[in-house]
Amino acid sequence: MFRGFATLNFFADDVAVARDWYAELFGVEAYFANPPAPAPPAYVEFRIGDDGDEIGIIDRRYAPPGHAAGPGGAVMHWHVDDLQGALDRLLALGATAYQPITEHGDGFVTASVVDPFGNVLGVMHNAHYLEVVAGRGTGS
Known part of the structure; x- marks a missing residue:
């Protein structure tokens, strides 16, 4: 039934700043952005690690209702x-x-x-x- 995680989503108030921070951390650029440049991104994706695992960064405006504002989960x-x-x-x-x-x-x-x-x-x-x-x- 479970085959592996598909996407790990993080939220940020400024997706472009978060994208740049994670690009520095991972040593690779995000491979996908929506909407595409030159518009400010509301969502970006990275693929990293041995399995090309996907990390998505989403504009916090689209977080599920009740999503904690602070660390947790x-x-x-x-x-x-x-x-x-x-x-x-x-x-x-x-x-x-x-x-x-x-x-x-x-x-x-x-x-x-x-x-x-x-x-x-x-x-x-x-x-x-x-x-x-x-x-x-x-x-x-």
């Missing part, structure tokens, strides 16, 4: 090879600490930040993720 954790390095880079780019580096046992170590737009972004070192990727013969 589900936390999507992205595997990173260097957790402390990823956390340091996020903080240097203007994110704020949300949850410190936390060891959970069995190869799971997490941390999370709040991006400059109010969204929670989790990072994780997960030995099991590396085993799955190696088993598929993709990634490194």
Whole structure:
């Protein structure tokens, strides 16, 4: 039934500023914008990671009713090879600490930040993720 996540959506008051911040973080430009340039975007998409996972940034005006104005909700954790390095880079780019580096046992170590737009972004070192990727013969 569940085959993988299709899109992780974040919300921002200024989509263009959020797009540029995430482009700096990811090291790639958004591949899609609606409406197209030169109009200010109301939605942009990135594809990143081993599976080309999609992150969409949506103008906060289109958030579902009751969507929290502050951080909260589900936390999507992205595997990173260097957790402390990823956390340091996020903080240097203007994110704020949300949850410190936390060891959970069995190869799971997490941390999370709040991006400059109010969204929670989790990072994780997960030995099991590396085993799955190696088993598929993709990634490194």
